Amino acid sequence: MKHKNDFKIDGRFWFTNNGKYFAGSGRVELLKNIKETGSISKAAKVMGMSYKAAWDSVDVMNKITGQSLVSRVSGGKNGGGSVLTDAGIKFIEQYDKYEKLFEELLLLIDENSDIDHIKNNLNLKTSADNSFAATVKSISEGAVYSMVELSASSFTIYASISKSSIEKMQLQVNDKVEALIKSNDLVLSMDTLNLSCRNKFEGTVSAVKKGAVNSEVYINIEDNHKLCVMVTNDSVSSLNIDYGSHVYAYCKASSVLLVKRV
Amino acid sequence: MKHKNDFKIDGRFWFTNNGKYFAGSGRVELLKNIKETGSISKAAKVMGMSYKAAWDSVDVMNKITGQSLVSRVSGGKNGGGSVLTDAGIKFIEQYDKYEKLFEELLLLIDENSDIDHIKNNLNLKTSADNSFAATVKSISEGAVYSMVELSASSFTIYASISKSSIEKMQLQVNDKVEALIKSNDLVLSMDTLNLSCRNKFEGTVSAVKKGAVNSEVYINIEDNHKLCVMVTNDSVSSLNIDYGSHVYAYCKASSVLLVKRV
DNA sequence: TCTTGTTATATTATAAGTTATAGTATAATA
DNA sequence: TATTATACTATAACTTATAATATAACAAGA
Structure with a gap:
């Protein structure tokens, strides 16, 4: 029996200043707590950190950068206290922004490890279950439709696009595009067939998610790409599709939709 | 004078297996050294690691995954030794690929710190002949597919989207999306029919561009929208479609593709 | 002037983790 | 059967990181 490995990627990021560690998630959490409580000692207690560790962190951050992030007062009204400076508040906001982006990117890596694809999908999400970052290799013009030949890492993908769309997109050779294929536009087969479909993908089944009908x-194809194909339950059983099965996925050129960022 | 802060972003990534740490840069370096030296102890020495730490790492990796990455032999020709299995070699290759990608991502984050700017200047062109700016009105979840009800000016458009896509898009009610429909996913009729198609558009023909096949x-529909439908020449003549004809265009919900800007 | 609660600093104590060391097990080979 | 160089295991010694403790400085307020 094959062992099912549920590998995922995880990561952390932090800011450095002249190559030296400045602040990561822990120190930012501390800063947030100082902002809330108005005191280093209280902030430390809230997050189960020793006062010394907290004080040291704040001190390092204040010293590393010219303008300090935390303004500290000892003695006075309630014995003193600490508040964030404007720079400190700004830093937290900046960190949060970066954190969100970082998490988004980690998810994208898991999904499809192609840097162009990730760039394309950074602030764009589509309902297409499959998408490939691709480059236009050639455009063969027909009367109404044109055949666009795309190169996506090691694959060649064909897209049949109406001429008016090509004009509208101002599509040209070497353009970078995202090729979208809906999961139900793909057809599965266990053997290599002589179909009229222009697009063919080969791979092994990595998962089957069963629904009511x-x-x-999910198919692992070349270059760490995944493919999602929608199949009726009848087909799954009649074709005997299971984890590890070697399969072919076919798709008409007219089912491929192109998206280009300008 | 403003202090010049040379902030940069740095980060690490690693693989997890069922949420538990599996391997990061250190363990991969160890694997590479084992591959080179053919021994755990030599590999540890090369990288200034204690033998126990090295052995423990290897042991954990071997135990976490079913198929071990390192094959160990004690006793024998030269007292024994360790070699990477095929799975081990493959894992290293995979890690290297991801490492390169991760570094690219960190650069991307550094460059794109001003995400809002990119978002606002994002212009998108698609090969879909028809597109509608729409708002999500409701999402009816099914086992595999969900039906998304969209409101585009005075139209209601239905899109059948796989549940996984909805999750990926984090699609929610009131989201603004673009609904794309390819011209050859639309079917024309002169009369109002009882089709299984969820989407129906009514209008008058404004132009017919004839090709070879x-x-x-082109149809003018409500609210100054145009629709482009691809029809065979046979149908054009048999249905007697001409400028000014009053027609209906149908389209399955599964043919509608959604694009969302984040 | 004494109280207060905090910042600030140094010192000590403790815990956790790592390394060094020593020793056993192993199987091919001379 | 002794040799060999490694794998493997256990434990003591060490190192590092963290926590706890102690104590001074501080400035407003009673």
Whole structure:
């Protein structure tokens, strides 16, 4: 029996200043707590940190940068206290922004490890279950439709696009595009067939998610790409599709939709 | 004078297996050294690591995954030794790929710190002949597919989207999306029919562009919207489609693709 | 002037983790 | 059967990181 490995990628990030560690998630959390409580000692207690560790962190951050992030007062009304400076508040906001982006990118890596694809999907999400970052290799013009040949890492993908769309997109050779394929526009087969479909993908099944009528079949294809194919449950059983099965996925050129960022 | 802060972003990544730490840069370096030296102890020495730490790492990795990455032999020709299995070699290759990608991502984050700027200047062109700016009105979840009800000016458009796509898009009610429909996913009729298609548009033909086999039929529908439908020339003549004809265009919910800007 | 609660600093104590060391097990080989 | 160089295991010694403790400085307020 094959062992099912549920590998995922995880990561952390932090800011450095002249190569030296400045602040990561822990110190930012501390800063947030100082902002809330108005005191280093209280902030430390809230997050189960020793006072010394907290004080040292604040001191390092204040010293590393010219303008300090935390303004500290000892003695006075309630014995003193600490508040964030404007720079400190700004830093937290900046960190949060970066954190969100970082998490988004980690998710994208898991999904499809292609830097162009990740760039394309950074602030764009589509309902297409499959998408490839691709480059236009050639455009063969027809009367109404044009055949666009795309290169996506090691694959060649064909897209049949109406001429008016090509004009509207101002599509040209070497353009970078995202090729979208809906999961139910793909057809599965266990053998290599002589179909009229222009697009063919080869791979092994990595998962089958069964629904009431249909099943989503996930396929690992070349270059760490995944493919999601929607198949009826009948087909799953009749074709005997299971984890590890070697399969072919076909798709008409007219089912491929292109998106280009200008 | 403003202090010049040379802030940069740095980070690490690693693989987890069922949420538990599996391997990061250190363990991969160890694997590479084992591959080179053919021994755990030599590999540890090369990188200034204690033997126990090295052995423990290897042991954990071997135990976490079913198929071990390192094959160890004690006793024998030269007292024994360790070699990477095929899975181990493959893992290293995979890690290297991800490492390169991760570094690119960190650069991307550094460059794109001003995400809002990019978002606002984002212009998108698609090969879909028809697109509608729409708002999500409701999402009816099914086992595999969900039906998304969209409101585009005075139209209601239905899109059938796989549940996984909805999760990926984090699609929610009131989200602003673009609904794309390819011209050859639309079907024309002169009469109002009882089709299983969820989407129906009504309008008058404003132009017919004839090709060798197919024709593009342009239709003026409500709210100054245009629709482009791809029809065979045979249909054009048999249905007697011409400028001014009053027609209906149908389209399955599963043919509608959604794009969301984040 | 004494109280207060905090910042600030140094010192000590403790815990956690790592390394060094020593020793056992192993199987091919001379 | 002794040799060999490694894998493997256990434990003591050490190092590092963290926590706890003690104590001074501080400035407003009673």
